[in-house]
Structure formats: C-alpha cells, structure tokens
Amino acid sequence: MKIEKTTDGTAAMLSxxxxxxxxxxxxxxxxxxxxxxxxxxxxxDLQKLEYVSSAGLRQFALAQKAMEERGGSFSxxxxxxxxxxxxxxxxxxxxxxxxx
Amino acid sequence: MSKRRMxxxxxxxxxxxxAGLVLAAVVYGAIRYFVLLPDGAGSDAEVLHRVLWEVVxxxxxxxxxxxxxxxxxxxxxxxxISRAARAVEEAAAHRQAGLGGEWAPxxxxxxxxxxxxxxxxxxxxxxxxxxxxRKAEEGIARDMEAALSSTSLPCIELDFSGAGGAERASLxxxxxxxxxxxxxxxxxxxxxxxxxxxxxxxxFASRAKELFRDAAHTSDTLAEAVLRLNQALVENNPDRLALxxxxxxxxxxxGELRYVNAGANPPVLVGKERAFLRVQPGCPLGxxxxxxxxxEYLIFKPGRxxxxxxxxxxxxxxxKGEAFGYxxxxxxxxxxxxxxxxxxxxxxxxxxxVKGFVGxxxxxxxxxxxxxxxxxxxxxxxxxKTSELERLRDTILDWLKDDPRKNKIFLACEEIFTxxxxxxxxxxxxxxxxxxxxxxxxxxxxxxxxxxxxxxxPEGGYYNSNYTxxxxxxxxxxxxxxxxxxxTQENRNVLTIRFPVIKVN
Numbered sequence: 001m002k003i004e005k006t007t008d009g010t011a012a013m014l015s016x017x018x019x020x021x022x023x024x025x026x027x028x029x030x031x032x033x034x035x036x037x038x039x040x041x042x043x044x045d046l047q048k049l050e051y052v053s054s055a056g057l058r059q060f061a062l063a064q065k066a067m068e069e070r071g072g073s074f075s076x077x078x079x080x081x082x083x084x085x086x087x088x089x090x091x092x093x094x095x096x097x098x099x100x
Numbered sequence: 101m102s103k104r105r106m107x108x109x110x111x112x113x114x115x116x117x118x119a120g121l122v123l124a125a126v127v128y129g130a131i132r133y134f135v136l137l138p139d140g141a142g143s144d145a146e147v148l149h150r151v152l153w154e155v156v157x158x159x160x161x162x163x164x165x166x167x168x169x170x171x172x173x174x175x176x177x178x179x180x181i182s183r184a185a186r187a188v189e190e191a192a193a194h195r196q197a198g199l200g201g202e203w204a205p206x207x208x209x210x211x212x213x214x215x216x217x218x219x220x221x222x223x224x225x226x227x228x229x230x231x232x233x234r235k236a237e238e239g240i241a242r243d244m245e246a247a248l249s250s251t252s253l254p255c256i257e258l259d260f261s262g263a264g265g266a267e268r269a270s271l272x273x274x275x276x277x278x279x280x281x282x283x284x285x286x287x288x289x290x291x292x293x294x295x296x297x298x299x300x301x302x303x304f305a306s307r308a309k310e311l312f313r314d315a316a317h318t319s320d321t322l323a324e325a326v327l328r329l330n331q332a333l334v335e336n337n338p339d340r341l342a343l344x345x346x347x348x349x350x351x352x353x354x355g356e357l358r359y360v361n362a363g364a365n366p367p368v369l370v371g372k373e374r375a376f377l378r379v380q381p382g383c384p385l386g387x388x389x390x391x392x393x394x395x396e397y398l399i400f401k402p403g404r405x406x407x408x409x410x411x412x413x414x415x416x417x418x419x420k421g422e423a424f425g426y427x428x429x430x431x432x433x434x435x436x437x438x439x440x441x442x443x444x445x446x447x448x449x450x451x452x453x454v455k456g457f458v459g460x461x462x463x464x465x466x467x468x469x470x471x472x473x474x475x476x477x478x479x480x481x482x483x484x485k486t487s488e489l490e491r492l493r494d495t496i497l498d499w500l501k502d503d504p505r506k507n508k509i510f511l512a513c514e515e516i517f518t519x520x521x522x523x524x525x526x527x528x529x530x531x532x533x534x535x536x537x538x539x540x541x542x543x544x545x546x547x548x549x550x551x552x553x554x555x556x557x558p559e560g561g562y563y564n565s566n567y568t569x570x571x572x573x574x575x576x577x578x579x580x581x582x583x584x585x586x587x588t589q590e591n592r593n594v595l596t597i598r599f600p601v602i603k604v605n
Contacts, residue, residue, distance in 0.1 A: 006225045022518040025490045048174040051507060082507060089571045089579045 003031045009047050010072070011041040017048040020056030028059040032066065040072025047078035052086050064096060108175055118166045122159060125511050129155040190216070193561070219437060240272075242297070253546075254444050255287050259402070259477060259534060260352050262287045262442035264470035265464060267412070267452050274301035275410045275466035278309050278315075285352055288316050289366070291344030291468045293410035294382070300339040308333060308343055308385070323395035326360045330393075333386035342386040346379075346408045350472055357400035362392050365411065368426075370433045371404030403476030405446055407433050412467030416454045417564050419461040424454055436471075441474035451483055477534035484521045484529055484546070492517055492531065500540065501532045505580075509540060509599050512580040515573035516553065516595060522547025524593060539582060539598040548592050550585045551597065553577075 001018040012035050020028060032042070042063060064074040075097040079087070087093040132151045189230070254263035264277035274294035282288045292308060294301040312329045319325035325346050334344075335520050339414075344363035350356070360381040368376045384389035384424030400406070416424040429450065477500050482488045496513050500506035520529055526548030534541050553574060577584065582600040586593070 017215065021489060021514055022486050022521075051511070053511055053518075054519060057572060058519055085508075086576065090575050092572075 012039045013043040015045040019051040021053045024058050025055035032063045040070040044047040051081050123153050260474045261443040265447040266468040268466045269463040272302040273466040275468040276305045277468040277470040287350045289470050290347040291408045291470045292343045294343045304341045322358045330385040344383045344384045348355050355399045358397045367408035374430045403475045406472045409469045412465035443471040446471040477531050482529040484526045506578045513576045518552045524551045544595045
C-alpha cells in the first residue's frame with residue numbers, strides 16, 4: 001500500500017493507494033501517528049484504495065477516536081464502492097463522516 | 101314452426117283429441133243436468149242417472165276407439181322398423197350381387213350410404229377402443245417411467261457429483277441410467293440401451309436396473325456384478341432381448357475408476373482436453389452365458405468429467421437429417437463443464453443440446469446420459485503469519501478467476517485467516533478451495549486451540565469495543581458467506597464457508 005501525505009497547518013490529508021488489509025493496516029496506523037499531535041483534522045482520500053478489510057477499518061476507527069480526542073474531525077472522501085460496501089457491512093458507515 | 105319442434109306425434113294428437121271429447125261429454129252432461137232439472141222431471145238423483153246413461157256409454161265407446169287407435173299405431177311402427185331392418189339385411193346380403201338396369205344408380209347410392217354408415221360406426225368404435233387403450237398404456241407407461249427414473253437421485257458429494265438424465269422418443273423408454281452409492285462415497289453408475297422398444301423392452305430395462313443394483317451391492321468386483329446381471333437376464337429372457345451398457349464404480353478416496361463396457365459407445369472425458377475413455381469392446385448382455393467382458397480401471401484425476409450416454413444422443417437427427425454426432429456431444433459437455441458447476445448441469449447441457457438440435461423433429465431414439473463430475477480443487481498449507489495473506493490472496497483470486505465477487509470472497513477469507521492467526525495459536529493452517537454443486541467452498545483447517553469464531557460476540561457491539569476482537573470481521577464474513585459451519589475433527593478446527601455462485605453468462 002502507498003500512502004501520500006498532504007498537510008496544511010492542523011489539517012492533513014492521507015491518500016491511500018492499493019490494499020488496506022491485515023498486512024498493511026499497521027502502515028496506516030504508523031502514518032497517522034507520524035502526523036503528530038498538532039494535526040486535529042484528518043481527511044482520508046480513498047479514491048485509489050482497491051481493497052479494505054476489518055483490519056483497515058479498525059485503523060479508520062482508531063484515527064477517528066484520536067482526532068475526536070483532540071477536538072478535531074475525521075472524514076473519508078472519494079470512497080470507492082467496494083470500500084463503501086465494507087463500511088456498510090460492519091455498520092461503521094453510520095459512525096463516520098463520509099464525503100463522496 | 102314445424103311439427104317436430106312442437107313435438108306433436110300421432111299418439112299425442114290422439115290423446116288431445118280424446119281429452120277434448122271427454123271434456124265435451126262432461127260439459128254436455130252438466131248442461132243436460134241443469135237444463136232438465138228446472139222442468140221438474142223427477143228428483144235430482146233421477147236426473148243425474150238419466151244424464152249419466154247418456155254420457156257414460158258414449159265415453160266408453162270413445163275410450164275403446166282411442167285404445168284401439170293407439171295399439172294399431174304402435175303395431176304399425178314396430179312392423180315398419182322390422183321391415184326396414186329386413187330391408188337393410190337384404191340390401192347387405194345382395195350388395196355384392198348388385199342390380200342392373202335402371203335401378204343400378206339407386207342401388208349403388210344405397211350401397212354407398214350403407215357402407216359409409218357402417219364405416220362411421222366402425223370408426224367410432226375403433227376410436228373409442230383406441231382411446232381406452234391409449235389411456236391404459238399411458239397409465240402403464242407412467243408407472244414404468246416412475247419405476248425406472250424415481251430411484252436414481254443425483255449423488256452430490258463435497259468433491260464430486262454424479263447425475264443422470266434421459267429423454268424418450270416414445271411413451272415408454274428402453275434406455276435408462278442409474279447412479280447409487282456402494283458404501284460411503286463410492287459411486288456406482290451406468291447407462292444402458294435395450295435393443296427394441298415398447299413394453300417388453302421397458303420391462304427388460306426395469307428388471308436390468310433392479311438386478312444390477314442387487315448384483316453391485318453383493319459382488320466383490322464390478323465385473324462379477326455385470327456377469328451376474330447377464331446371467332439373470334439370460335436365464336429369464338422370454339422376449340429374447342439384449343442390452344448394451346457401460347457400468348462403472350468411482351472411488352474418490354483412491355481416485356480409482358473401474359468400468360466394464362458391454363457393447364456401449366465409449367464415454368467422453370472432458371477437462372482441459374477432450375477425449376474418449378479407452379474401453380475394450382464388450383459383449384452385449386442377455387445373449388450369451390459367457391460374454392466377453394473386461395473390467396478396466398484408471399486413476400481418474402480431478403479436473404475432469406466423464407459422460408456416458410446411449411446411442412440416441414449421438415444419433416439424434418435434425419429436421420434436415422443431420423446426426424448430432426460426437427463433436428456436438430463434446431461441445432455440449434464442455435459447455436456444461438465450463439459454465440456450470442455440477443453433474444446435473446452437465447447432463448442437462450447434453451440433453452438440452454440434443455433437444456435443441458433435433459428442434460421440431462421428434463426424437464427417433466431414446467437417450468440416457470450419466471455424468472461424473474470431479475472438479476479440480478486447490479489445496480495449500482499456510483503458515484499462521486499475517487505475511488501469508490499474500491499467498492492466500494493469490495490462491496483465492498487465481499481460483500476464482502473472473503468471478504465478479506472475488507474481492508469479497510477474498511475479504512471473507514482474510515477475516516477468517518486473521519482470526520485464526522490472532523486467536524488459535526495454530527502451527528499450520530490448511531486451505532482447501534473447491535467448487536461444490538452451486539457453491540465455492542473454502543475450508544480452513546488448523547491445529548490450534550479449539551476456537552469457534554462463530555461465537556465471537558463482543559460486549560456492547562464491536563464499535564464500542566476496542567476493535568481488536570474479531571467481531572467486525574465476523575460481521576463481514578456472515579454477510580458475504582452463504583453458509584458457515586464450524587466443527588472440530590481429530591483435534592483440528594475445521595471452518596467451512598460456502599459462497600453461492602453467481603452465474604455470469
């Protein structure tokens with residue numbers, strides 16, 4: 001999996017490419033941790049994310065918790081159909097801000 | 101309005117007339133009684149007496165005349181009927197002789213009329229008799245058909261399946277198939293074609309089917325079973341019938357396919373390539389006490405199907421007179437093999453292809469088909485490491501090829517695999533992927549702690565839990581899989597997931 005990072009003050013966007021599975025989920029966890037405590041608003045751009053499993057969703061939820069604890073926001077943008085379906089299967093879609 | 105519609109016949113007119121006279125007599129009597137009375141010509145009883153003496157004799161005479169007229173009328177009718185009958189008889193007797201002269205055209209017309217009446221009566225009687233016979237035959241045919249076909253259910257196992265089908269050219273089929281278990285997971289099957297048609301052939305077929313089942317269950321080898329069938333047929337064969345057939349036993353445990361050919365067409369094998377099964381020419385059954393028959397065997401590798409069939413399949417002819425032939429048979433089997441997932445579908449691919457080819461024309465011969473479907477499964481060992489996911493992905497995606505849901509099926513497999521890796525403490529994980537019936541079936545077997553992932557239910561729902569439990573994964577698995585089973589077998593966890601196949605045409 002490839003992760004591209006864009007930051008603007010307290011806002012950050014991570015663009016994910018490839019597969020977010022049990023093997024690669026920790027990379028997303030590490031990338032979110034590497035943003036530092038100053039980032040409070042995180043956007044994940046999923047346009048090029050081909051696959052996600054529960055391990056990846058777990059990282060989404062952990063990052064969301066971290067942003068909320070900092071009083072910030074967490075959102076998913078450009079969510080492909082497959083990812084959206086997995087979010088729906090687990091019910092997570094109702095707990096996350098999904099933009100497009 | 102015609103007389104006929106009024107329904108007025110001579111006796112009715114007569115009766116009406118008589119009734120009118122009786123009425124007139126009564127009226128006359130009444131008038132006389134009341135006219136005489138005021139003259140004071142005696143007492144009332146006396147007047148009545150006088151009136152009755154005037155009226156009753158006249159009525160009596162009328163009644164006698166009425167009865168006589170009726171009797172005369174009916175005697176006339178009876179005699180005219182018997183005269184007519186005699187005339188018909190005479191006409192029939194003299195029909196051959198004929199009459200010359202000016203009466204000839206009349207005579208010939210009468211003859212023609214008589215003949216056509218006689219013919220139409222005969223036709224009608226014939227039609228009634230034929231109808232009754234047809235009904236009786238249909239009933240018997242249905243019974244026979246039921247006896248022949250009802251007991252051969254498809255045999256569907258996890259790794260192979262067997263099924264048969266038949267099409268008949270007439271009411272009663274003389275071709276038949278059978279497939280049954282000989283002990284656990286050993287499939288015995290056959291197709292046969294009885295020489296001849298009609299009831300005798302159908303009875304022979306039904307007996308042969310029963311006899312072979314018995315013989316197969318009580319013989320040590322397939323050849324012995326077929327020889328015993330032959331013996332029984334030879335000993336009781338009043339109609340001098342015979343059958344050609346192919347008999348086989350498949351043991352998936354060893355992969356052995358044993359078979360005896362008794363004069364049948366060589367079965368076809370379809371997998372990556374198409375070929376005929378190599379068979380020795382064998383002797384038809386029911387003819388000789390010591391037929392030349394050979395029991396042959398081969399190791400039947402998975403990834404193929406074998407289809408045995410009777411003549412009617414390859415010899416079916418289209419309206420143009422063209423034969424169905426072997427190429428079309430191979431095409432149909434290949435089509436069934438590639439598009440469908442099971443013996444039943446392959447059988448229906450063949451029978452449908454034959455029917456489609458024949459089109460509007462009727463089948464000229466019965467046909468019976470039996471398919472043994474033995475698909476290629478994938479087996480692999482995985483280490484209980486997350487990094488093995490890559491190999492799992494390659495295996496699953498390669499196996500599912502173009503199935504539109506391959507990513508979802510892999511997702512469910514990943515969830516199961518990570519569950520096992522995280523929870524069971526297993527040393528090895530065995531993966532088997534197979535197509536069974538209408539499902540993709542994935543089976544994970546591991547040697548870890550007994551662990552049933554189906555019972556994972558985090559307190560308060562997984563969103564509020566710490567996300568490390570397998571709850572979210574199980575939610576995914578449950579929604580993608582058609583069915584999930586967990587069992588322990590020889591100290592191993594066995595988790596089987598079935599994914600119903602979506603057919604893509």
